[in-house]
Amino acid sequence: MSPSTDKKAPTNVTQVLERLDALSGTLPKRLDQCAVFTRQHLHLIAVSTVSDMAREAGVAPSVYMRFCQALGFSGYSEMQGLFRAQHTAFRPAYDERLATLRPDLSDGAGRLLADFAEAGHKSLMSLANTVTSEGLEAVARALAEAPLVHLIGMRRAFAVVSNMSYMLGKLEVPMVLHSDPGRLGSPAAVGRGHAVFAATFAPFSQETLDFARAAKERGALVYGLTDEESCPLSEFADGLLVAREGEVAGFRSLIASLALTTALAVAVGALRDDD
Known part of the structure; x- marks a missing residue:
């Protein structure tokens, strides 16, 4: 019963x-x-x-x-x-997330590594359900054709765009990495025809959203990376890539996001080289 x-x-x-x-x-x-x-x-x-x-x-x-x-x-x-x-x-507070992990931690850090590895594997597999070849190609081509690419991402998303910045720099793609310390990132630096790539994950960075929206109003093309289709970027972005990360007790890695943006950066470099 x-x-x-x-x-x-x-x-x-x-x-x-x-x-x-x-x-x-x-x-x-x-x-x-x-x-x-x-x-x-x-x-x-x-x-x-x-x-x-x-x-x-x-x-x-x-x-x-x-x-x-x-x-x-x-x-x-x-x-x-x-x-x-x-x-x-x-999103639970970090002390709450740790509290849920304590029973598993009795098995040692190796168990934790195995759990994150499994979550990461599932994240990579899920990319096939959220990113199409055509969608990725369209974003890559737009970034490759732009005279200057602006990268913006706050909090945990900063690791994603900073890695992308490193890759694009090595591939000699003109770009600017905007950062939050000192409020150095400014949409006033974005010109008409430039491309903005903004990364933000739930519960979404208001600073990133404001930057992207202001850049759009200045005539820039705006593309984004997020983990939810309902991200406010979808209201005005020219293209949106979605990468959902697996979780372990509320902790998320960046495996899918890093794989996706690395592929995107390499594709941008290859397209510019072809031209």
């Missing part, structure tokens, strides 16, 4: 966390197994099917559905809808 609850379904992620913590240790073995896995991998809910979640938790899909009902949801779809609505805005 399916577990029942007279509780209303949670209406936000915080309430889900509170419900999970309250139920911890009180559920039947298989449902508690689902609870432990879900508490450690909340960010998979928005992008995974019930079969995916069940498989990773080590239970049957029907068991995971009963777990969702134990939380107060009518089923997995209702729970997933809540997480999708808040996916781009919700």
